[in-house]
Amino acid sequence: MHPSSTQTAAVILLPFVAIRAGLALIGAIASSVMGAIEDGEHREASIITFLATASGLTLFGLGSAFWGIVIGSAAALVLRPAQR
Numbered sequence: 001m002h003p004s005s006t007q008t009a010a011v012i013l014l015p016f017v018a019i020r021a022g023l024a025l026i027g028a029i030a031s032s033v034m035g036a037i038e039d040g041e042h043r044e045a046s047i048i049t050f051l052a053t054a055s056g057l058t059l060f061g062l063g064s065a066f067w068g069i070v071i072g073s074a075a076a077l078v079l080r081p082a083q084r
Contacts, residue, residue: 045076 038044049072057064 041080042076044071048072048075052076 009053033050036050037043039046052071053064053068055064055069059067
């Protein structure tokens with residue numbers, strides 16, 4: 001059975017749609033990252049949180065969004081200046 005021209009067009013155009021969507025999000029991602037690292041007190045924890053979330057880490061059935069929050073919170077606690 002031969003694929004129809006509609007199916008063929010969808011297969012060909014799908015990567016281009018994904019690329020355009022990704023390019024459209026670059027500004028939002030860059031703005032969010034810049035906002036997160038502006039605060040000098042939490043810069044390292046922000047970067048660690050972003051990297052853990054972007055890594056795609058999955059442990060015990062929990063996704064990278066969860067582990068980003070856990071690892072970022074731990075980093076913030078460890079790296080924060082001593083409270084006086």
